[in-house]
Amino acid sequence: MDIVSILLNLLTPSVFLVVFAGVLVGIVVGAIPGLNGAIGISLLLPLTFTMEPQIGLLLLGGIYMGGMYGGSITAILINVPGDVVAAPVAMEGYPLTKQGRSKEALYYSIFSSMFGGFIGVLILILFTPPLARFALQFGPAEMFFVSLSGLIIVGALSGSILKAAFAVLLGLFISTVGVDLITGSERFTFDSIGLRAGISVVPVVLGLFCFAEMFLNIGKKPGEQVQYRDQKIARMTVIKDILRQRFLVWKSGLIGTLVGLLPGVGTTLAVFMSYGDAKRVSRRDIPFEQGNPDGIIAAESANNATVGSSMVPLLALGVPGSPTSAIIAGALVIHGIVLGPSLFVNRPDVAFTFLYGMLLTVVAMTIIGAVGIKYFSYILKIKMEYIVPTVLVFALFGAYSLRNSLFDVFIAIVLGIAGAIFKKIQVPLAPIIIGLVLGGLIETNLARAMRIAGARNMPLWEYLLATPLSKGLVALVVIMLLVVIRMRHKEKVAAKEAKNG
Amino acid sequence: MKTNLAVLLSAPFLLAATGAAQAQDYPTKTIQIVVPYSAGGGGDTVARIVADRLSEELDQTINVVNREGAGGEIGIDEIARSDADGYTLGVFGYPDNFVLEHTRDTNFTFDDLDYLAAFDEMPMGVFASPNSSHSTLEEVVNYGQENPGEMIIGESGALGLLHALAFAERSEMQVTPVRYSGGGELMNALLGDHIDLASTSSMSHDPIVDSDGKPIGFAAEERMDMFPSVPTFKEQGLDLVMGVSRVLVAPAGLPDDIRETIVVALDEISTDEKMIANFKNAAIPYRYLDDSAVDEMLEASNSVLMPVIEKNLDQIKGN
Secondary structure (H helix, E strand, O other): OOHHHHHHHHOOHHHHHHHHHHHHHHHHHHHOOOOOHHHHHHHHHHHHOOOOHHHHHHHHHHHHHHHHHHHHHHHHHHOOOOOHHHHHHHHHHHHHHHOOOHHHHHHHHHHHHHHHHHHHHHHHHHHHHHHHHHHHOOOHHHHHHHHHHHHHHHHHOOOOHHHHHHHHHHHHHHHHOEEOOOOOOEEOOOOOHHHHOOOOHHHHHHHHHHHHHHHHHHOOOHHHOOOOOOOOOOHHHHHHHHHHOOOHHHHHHHHHHHHHOOOOOHHHHHHHHHHHHHHHHOOOOOOOOOOOHHHHHHHHHHHHHHHHHOOHHHHHHOOOOOHHHHHHHHHHHHOOOOOOOOHHHHOHHHHHHHHHHHHHHHHHHHHHHHHHHHHHHHHHHOOHHHHHHHHHHHHHHHHHHHHOOHHHHHHHHHHHHHHHHHHHOOOOOHHHHHHHHHHHHHHHHHHHHHHHHHHOOOOHHHHHOOOHHHHHHHHHHHHHHHHHHHHHHHHHHHHHHHHHO | OHHHHHHHHHHHHHHHHHHHHHHHHOOOOOEEEEEOOOOOOHHHHHHHHHHHHHHHHHOOOEEEEEOOOHHHHHHHHHHHHOOOOOOEEEEEEEOHHHHHHHHOOOOOOHHHEEEEEEEEOEEEEEEEOOOOOOOOHHHHHHHHHHOOOOEEEEEEHHHHHHHHHHHHHHOOOOEEEEEEOOHHHHHHHHHOOOOOEEEEEHHHHHHHHHOOOEEEEEOOOOOOOOOOOOOEOHHHOOOOOOEEEEEEEEEOOOOHHHHHHHHHHHHHHOOOHHHHHHHHHOOOOEEEEOHHHHHHHHHHHHHHHHHHHHHOHHHHHOO
């Protein structure tokens, strides 16, 4: 099947309609706190059964792409990231909103998403087979070091290192609750069937970011609310500025693509890694967490880049790299399409139409986003007394809908109260999520490494350092640690100088 | 006055008529099928294919609801606890409920569920990694017996571990099982040569073989129609039959007439070519068992599993 006929296949009204509809649904569910792309996809999954496989896939792909972007809208405007991946965007975007620059922040977000989305999909189209082989090399040892490097990023975030350490330890602790995967023993379950299933990330995110923010808003007086201000800023100014930050957007897109390949950690790690890196290289005179657009550029381009790359192992090997791509895999299976190397031989029509069609989802996202920004900002005109209950209802619904479990709702509310207290005493919330996401991975992969090393009769460290890749990753961990220490030191010196005069 | 009297006199008959009509009318409202796994997996797919056709047959909306968590325990618990009125049904992969019941302190037992039908038969199998030097059962067993504990076998899910343990035990090998949280993760480890063998269902056959992994055998009675070139363990002299079968269940205690309506509808759709084609498309080996055949199958299977569970309880629960 040649490229011309694929393109002709794509340029039909039905494809455009499906792609736009998918992206729109994605943006909406992404923007609503508590809902995300994965939920949108599972809702619309049955609809695809009657469609041609490539059309159905593009609908789901559109939701995935749109959902990754949508979370940033509420993150920027009302400081409620709809998903973990939008947390760094909230850290930079909401301060901008408070300065009356919400439109600018939204432009940074949509255009960075566009660049990231293109990078991810282009790499998916061009390099799927070699990248899939690369992803396979990540065994227990490699995953252990990668997850460990994720913990170090916490040190790069602003604020007190002690409080950050407390937050990350709390996250690690939460990750231990439930039936231990490797040994099957129960930890902190107190004979509760809900706790036995473990505490999943979604209700924790909703609690810490969504409920906590809304709880704190309840006490505010009307005048304290952020006011809507129309801001005159041209789209091109923002695009030019994004491109002027040297390689920032490209590098973040690449980090997103590479880290996004890894099953389980992909998106969260990618977003925080590129955010931390942006902090290191930013040339602007604006401190981070006070509205530095570089943070938005890095986080948004990285998260949309993972859309393409998380599909690499799925298409090339039949191994889904993220919960969302697992549902997409289910949709393919129902159509009788076997994933793996044979896909490109047996059903090139489906494979290539989908790959090139994903470029269309980026286009659709950019158009809807860039045109919609004017209207998104109207959220700020709504009084807080209407926003708080609305967001809380959606968040309750979102916490429930993940596993249809009231227990998750309970978890979200408890963490909402805890989150509100943490915000008051300035304990950073993002490290809790990082600890929760990575804790399980670090532990299970280390346990697996110990078992395999035992079976192979070699000491653990020898197994951990057996491959060139794992040696390289150890070097990465050490370098990141040094960089973080240096960043911290510089900040301290700068703070001292500012104090002295 | 006359009319009133007529109404009064006929009231008991009317009531009786509505009573009868209620049962005959079943279903009068939306039916829920609870799936104790996330959307997109094999059990979910079976539920959706069946729900689609069954809803036409019963002329009523059927919603598939995913209630995942704790290896299926949460969803199965909910099915068992719900009202036996025919409006809550469940689809899951047997023997998940049986293994959970005997390895954990669950609220449900095997008999809390009424097994109405089974739709597929998916045997477990063993696959070797692409760079493995073993490609037949004989080679695997020879190496495993000569090097006790060195053969690393990856597994995921309760049945994955049981099958790995039974496989090792019946071929008199000592292996090291390594646990993965899902079929995808397990496949990744096998194809990347991080483990030697994988214990997983026949559903993983195509992606594994596509990337040069080697099928060692299936724990089935006979060779599968779908993969005629893969030998069974039995024909290679290893007596091991173990597999997943997606069953449709209701909470025990359904009223007879409602049960009858569902069972008749299931029998009716079981030969529907469109539905069977959907199973085939999804690479799920279709095998329909009606409400009495399914009981026989489950009883036979329980008696195979029980000794394996009892013998390895420590390892399954927490080693």
